[in-house]
Amino acid sequence: MRRILTTLLLCLILAPAVALELPRLSAVPGGIALVPLPASPQRPQVQFQNKPVLVIEREGQWLALVGIPLGSASGQAELQVSTRDGPRQTLAFAIEDKAYETQHITLTDTRRVTPSAEDLERIARERTRIQAALRHFSDDMPDSLRMALPLEGRESSPFGLRRFFNEQPRNPHSGLDIAAPEGTPIQAPAGGLVIDTGEYFFNGNTVFLDHGQGLVTMYCHLHEIHVEEGQRVQAGEILGTVGKTGRATGPHLHWGVSLNDARVDPKLFLREEQVSVQE
16 A cells, blocks of 8 residues: 555655646737747746746746737837846847727716826826736736636736727727626636736726736626635635726726736637627
């Protein structure tokens, strides 16, 4: 019996790790590029625009999974790669162009379009906190690079829209909006650590999940928050419920995904059977 148990233990130790299924790749602004890295016995350290990048190993090859910011221009971009055994290197990869549609939204609460001086002070404070959460980088590897939808609902605003609020231009839409009745439960699409929760001027009640290696997800406009900072959640656990807090015209979830501090299209991470959100 002892010999059998020893053999099983050795098999578990020596068994190769299950490769993470990659998200869909799209080397466009708001997309994801996969860049092969030089051979190295240790995991290379990679940066893009001075932000650390997720590095994975597949079949003996190191690969950088790079989030591309929405504001990026098409053309050549560069990664900085460092290893213990060699000098720092620069690797180039191509960003393709993509045109996103335009959306015009009318808000009756004009304060959410033209904030007061007091509101602007609050917004500035909150921006620092939100940026800290979205830039968070931990050494843990994500348990999955494919996610489930946080809830079933109607896609009310896709990712990347060039938005106008009361005909005033604003930043492109950096997430996926899913409309559902107020109170609908929102599930964690993958395992992660709650790194912040709070109530924000624009985002309303919000939860941030760290999945590891610069992969962070954000859930905004919640009616209720059911988790707290420092709590580790598994895929499917309830984070809160759909609401219309903050700058919202009706109950919906704004689901954002950040990779190396670049807001990328959440649909790239969806499992194949869930790519098309109910129209």
